[in-house]
Amino acid sequence: MAGGRFAPGHLGELTQLVPFETVDEALRVTRSVQSRVRDLPSRVVVYLILAACLFPETGYPGVWRKLTGSLGGLPVAVPTASALAQARRRLGGKPLRWLFDLLRGPASTPHGPGSRWRGLLVVALDGTTMTVPDAPAVLRRFTKQAGNHGGTGYPQLRLLALVACGTRTLIDVVFNPTTAGETTYAPRLVPSLRPGMILLADRNFGAKGLLADIAATGAEVLVRLKSGRRMPVLARFPDGSHLSTLGELRVRVIDCEITVTTAAGKHTGHYRLATTLLGHHRHPAAELTALYHQRWEIETAYLELKSTILGGRVLRARTPEGIDQEIYALLVVYQLLRTAMADAAGTRPGTDPDRASFSIAWQTARDQVVLAAGVIADSVIDLAGTIGRHVLADPLPTRRLRVSPRLVKRAISKYQARGPRINRTSYTTSIDILTATGP
Template sequence: MPSTARTWTSPTTQTCAPGWARGANQYTAASGYPQVLLVALVACGTRAVIDAVFGPRKPGEPVLVRRLLRSLHQDMVVLLDRGFATDAFLQAVAGTSADFLARLSATRKPPILRRFDDGSFLSQIGTVQVRIIECEITISTTAGRHSGVYRLATTLLDPHRYPAFELVRLYHERWEGESAYFAIQKSVRGRRVLRARTLPGIVQEIYALLTVYQAIRIAIADASSTVPGADPDRAGFSIALHTARDQVVQAAGVIAGTTIDLVGAIGRAVLNNLMPVRRLRLGPRAVNRPMSRYAHKSLRVDRHTYKATVSIDILLTAPISP
């Protein structure tokens, strides 16, 4: 990608109870807790939360996600799942002057207005000019091989500055948002239900969780910036969280002096325990039973994580719908 400074962001969603807990599912009509829907705009580089909104499950994501448009601006590229890639929402995102890179469903057939040398083509969605990239991604592991056809749409129209292959690789960064949710739910909250029993209390508690998470991410980003070439991906969130808890319990370093230390105890703990460079691995996606930690006896899901190799082929002709 060019050296132009951009913020890679991804709107992601998470369903939660007053504790982000279980609800009605395919096995039972019972609902353990009332449910809240949280939609967040997450920076893929640092996993910081740029903006977040939450509310009742109905009317759902399409309404809540529009409130995040207030945080989009020029020099931002938004990575969108196909669930958000409606004509109306893509036009709304483009109207903020932000760029987007969105996956389209297999049933969408954008018109081909002009072919580019890198295999992408110029098209139009509503009133927005876009580039369409069609590719086949093959993932190989010791357990087997799987291929799938993907169709991406972007407002980054220059194929020389933004080659199709690099944009396909960039789209994979959308999954960084899932790491943010995992840290909030498991590390910060410990998978427990929220303690509040009133709506104002629930709102306060969710904002408190987001604030703590954001403060720790800022500490990690500040620490990583002091080491040339250090990727925040290598910083352990749990290490930073436990160090922060120790600081609070011991009341150590809670009053800042005249000289502000951007690294501090949290940053030093993170930098002293950097994780290895991330390997390319593959884990199967599966839906757990919300009412039980144990897999249903009729399900046979391979939960192993495999080292993987990925090949990306840009398709020069319209693919056959999978």
């Protein structure tokens, strides 16, 4: 442990991924170091805010008790809730954003069918909303969404992420009010794309200007388009795809029917996909259609953030500045957990990161904070660590094809929630893909 007033500043075993020196550098670069060492040094406050993301059900005084509970024999401060709030306000959000910018990026792992496809790193782009407190200061920046039942009870923010599908690690993120849509914020993520990537996106991102900007980075694109969109046919290929254009961008279009069969029956939908991969021999239409299914990995990442970590809770902060601080802290903690999981999978050749349980990693990380264990690495290098060993000891079963209804978990109105019973059953399924022979 660190000594003296710095002793409470840790994140259990995750401290090894964001060590004291890294936090100190974040504070130095953002000019957030305390002018004098008090009971709550800036480094300690950073770890307090990060630890709070592991314990969203507990107030900050409760989080402090978890950080200090195993520091028996060490003289530690017992700050009031007011002192903790003042310390968080003094720190601001810049150090947390600096840490996220340092840690973001695809975790390095050679395993897993969703990590790379024909040498291309598979990434996905999509957005979600998060609920923030209904406080006067918050409402100056974030608004409530309108609806048929009076709108949402809480204001919300819109978060857009670029995610590596194989490991579900965050490559880049932007968040802002919901007053603008996803396509307005998406261009801010384009600079994080690189040659050697293939971006999967839904039809909301099929704007020709946005796709041209993405293609200009050297990254490839596989995006769903609206089925009724008129597009010229410049050439036909034996795999059923055809050459076309989106503005000045040349794309290959794949029209297909996807039939999902479960015990409850069949459902067939028509999909139109466009890709900048123009060679039908090297990148067959059937394989691209199957690859598009990996886009749902970003939905799972959002589920882990909003359901596993937050438990569907409203964020804590009651000011716009505090929300920025809390969001970046949440993203840092998520990235640390995902990195630890990818590192553990990398120690066992052939292990798909998909089989690592996020819930087990999260619960183990919480335990390590309470125990103040693994804060500083031993002299013997342990690549998996306690978190990794727990994850590897109880892997998830090999993923099966399943479908389940996409539902709103929190009803806008309590009266609306009393409506007809909804079938929430998840079904095992088989998927058949039929590629059309013409536009």
